[in-house]
Amino acid sequence: MDILIISFSNSDYDRAAQGVAGAGRNLATVLGGRLRAVVIGPGNAAMNSRLAAVADEVIVADQAELAEYQPEIFLQALTSICRDAAPAAVLFGNDTYSQELAPRLAHRLSGSAAGDGIELAVDNGAIRVRRSVYGGKAVATIELKRSPAVLWLRARAFEPAPEKDSATAAITRPAVDLSMRAPTQIIERKSEGAGEARLEDARVIISGGRGLGGPEPFADLQDVAGLIGAQLAASRAACDSGWCPPSWQVGQTGKKVAPGLYIAVAIRGASQHMAGISDARVIAAINIDADAPIFKHCRFGIVEDYKNVIPLLKEKLAALQR
C-alpha cells in the first residue's frame, strides 16, 4: 500500500519536509508500497523537483483556487486526492496548517489520525505511532484502528529521506473540482519577523520566562543573543503576560525546537516547556532557585538572580568573542 506525504508549497523542502519524507520512505518500504508526495498550494517548481528526487511520484495541486491557504478548500482538495490514491497512511509535518487539517481529513476518509508522532512502526499490519503524553511526562504508543492512518509528525525526529539512485519521479497534476463556496475565508495574513530564520531552525536559542518579571529584560537577552548568534524564545507564562509575541512560545503547545544550545533564563522547566526542547543538544540555565526542575535537564547552569548575571555575561561574551 502506498504512502502519501503532504507538503505545503508556501514553505520550502526544509528540514521538516525532509523528515516527513524520510518517515514516509521507511513506512513505504515496510509496507511494500510507493512513496507519493503531494505538493499543495501555489506553484513551487523547486519544491516539486526536490521531492521528485526522493519520492516515487509527485502529485502537484497548484490550480488557481489553491493560490493561498484556505482551510475548507485545501481540505476539499486533499480529500479528493487521498480518496483517489487510497493510501495506507497520509503524513504531515507539525505546522499550523497540517494540525488544522489532519483530523478533519481523517474523518472524511473514514481513517484515524494521531499527532506529534516521534516514531512510527508497523505491527501485524497496523500502524503505530509513538508520542509524548501527559505534558511530556510519559510516552505512549497508539495503534490506529482505521485506515488510512493520517499522522502529523514532529518532523525533526525523523531522518531525512535519501535521494533515489534512479530517475526522478513523474510529476502529475490531478484536476480537482474546487468550485465550492467556502463558508470561511482568510482575508488577511501577517508574519512577524518575516525574513528572520525560523525558531525551529535556530542553532542557538535564548529563552526567557516569568522570572524575568516584565518585557524590558528581553531587550537585554537580545543583546546577549546578538553576541552569540542566538534567537529569542519564551515560556508560555512570558507570552501570556504579553512580554513577547505568541510565536516565541516554546513547548508542548508552542514551537518544537532543536538547537545545539538552549539557554533558559528564569524558566522553571515545567514538563510542558521541556516537551518543546527535547531535541536540543545542550541545555543551560540561569535560575535563582537551585531546585528548579530545569536543572535536571541542563548540562551546565548558574544559580543566581538573572539581573546580576546578564550584564556581566554580556561583557564576558563580548571579550571572549574578540
Next chain:
Amino acid sequence: MNIIVCLKQILDPEVPARDFRIDAEKKEAVRGTANLVTNIFCENALETALQLREKTGGRITALVFAPESGEDALRKALAMKADEAVLVINDGHPHPDPLAVAHVLAAAISKIGVFDLVMVGRESGDWGVGQTGGLLAEELGVPCISFVDNLENGTDGLIVTRQTDNGWEKARSTTPLVVTITNNEYNVPRIPKTRDIMMSARQPITRLTLDEIGVDAASIRAGGNYYEIVDISIPVKEVTCEFVTGDSLDERVDQFAKRIIEVTQAL
C-alpha cells in the same frame, strides 16, 4: 449569539514530574493525591466566549463529557458566568478516543439545539490529542478554524483571528462554526468572584446519559474504535547539571560564558 463551550476535566498537569506515576496495566496516569482540574485551553475558550458575549450578547452553554466528577468543571464555568451547564455522564471507558468524544459532543449539541459557535480548546493537557475540534466540526458538518485567539462580530459574519507558526491570520466566517482556542495575553481565564462561586453551587445542571443522546452507547463505553493506547511509559532522561563554581560572581559568570562559547563554537 448562542455559544457552546466544551470543557474537559483532566488530571492536574502541574503535578511535578518527580511525583508522576503511571499504571501500566490500565495505561493511564495514577491519580494519587492530584486534583482534577479544567483543561487550561478550555478555560481560555470560556474566557474568550465571555468576552465575546460582553460585546454581542447571547448565551453561553458549558458542556462536559465526564463521570460525575465533571460537575466541578461545570460549577467553575457557572462561577465564571456561563449561562447554562450540561453534563453528559461518562459511565464507560475513562479515556474514550477522540472520535468517540467528538461523536458524543456532537450528539449532545444537537440535543441542546441551535448554536452559532462551538468553542473547544486547541488541545488537552493530559493526552494532548488536539483533534476534538476538527472531528467535532466534521460530525456537525460545519467549518472549523484552529488556534483562534480572538473573535469579533463583523458586518457580514464573524471575524476570527488565529495564530500561525510565525504570525497570525484573520478569517471571515459564516455561522455555525467550530473554533479551537489557543492562549494569548488577553484570554487568561478570569478568577471567579466568591459571591459567584457561592451562587454557582445552587444553579441547575442538566444531566444527560449516553442512552439519552442517541449514540451507540456500547461502542462509546468501550472507548471507541478510532485508535487505542497500546503502551505507556515514563522516559528516563536525566542529565547531571554542572553548576559553575567560583569564589565570586564574576568568576562564575566568566565560567558560564566560557561554556557557552565552547558549545557554540563546536556547533
